[in-house]
Amino acid sequence: MDSGAASFQRFLDGDESGFDEIIELYHDSLIYFINRYVNNFATAEDLAADTFMELLIHKKRYSFKSSxxxxxxxxxxxxxxxxxRREKRFSSMPEEEMPEDSTDIDIVERSVISSEEKRKIKEISEGLCEDYATYLHLAFFEEMDNEDIAQIMKKSKKQMANLSYRAKNALREALRKEGICYEE
Structure with a gap:
């Protein structure tokens, strides 16, 4: 059982500090992950809070079968x-024109990503297609394996193997253009 699952089990058993540990463990990385989709730090914070609320409200849904x-x-x-989806339905402003709060993003990046190598990977991956960038974030920054990433991205094993190969090749090529040698 991973530390998140152990903390969640303690919370289910009545120890409220277990939920505090979950928030402490995952808060920053969850915001960073969500921000990859919404490109707005404040919205990512709100959606992270919604995620934790969902966990509180539907606490019996987690079956302890997966990570x-x-x-x-x-x-x-x-x-x-x-x-x-909601934003696209109700927003008249094109996505390219929406402001991005880069100051807040930089603060989270510094706390979540410590090494210069990971910073470069992040910077380069943002220029790749969304699936590649999401895969690289989950693989390098969240240190998830392909099976877990496949569940999150709703991909089959074969699709994940292809995505992994292509994303890493795209990253390798982009790093090579920057003059950096990438070895797995």
Missing amino acids: FKTYLFSIARHKAVDHI
């Missing part, structure tokens, strides 16, 4: 996608 982190990030992904 807790995978389950939590799946909820977050659904929240982000739902938000994007």
Whole structure:
């Protein structure tokens, strides 16, 4: 059982500090992950709070069969996608014109991403297609395996193998253009 699942089990058993530990463990990385979808730090914070609320309201839904982190990030992904759908329906402003709060994003990046190598990977991955960028974020920053990433992204094993290969090749090529040698 991973630490998130152990904390959640303690919460289910009545220890409220278990939920506090979950928030402490996943808050920053969840915001960063959601921000990859919504490109707005304040919205990402709100959706992360909604994700934790969903976990509180529907606490019996987690079955302890998969990784807790995978389950939590799946909820977050659904929240982000739902938000994007609502925004597209009601927004008259094109997505390219929406402001991005780069100061807040930089603060989160510094706290979540510590090494220069990961910063470069993040910077370059943002220029790649959304699926590649999402895969690279989950693989490098959240240190998830392909099985967990496949569940979050709703991909089959074969699709995930192809996505993994293509995303890493795209990253390798982009790094090579920057003069950086990438080795797995």
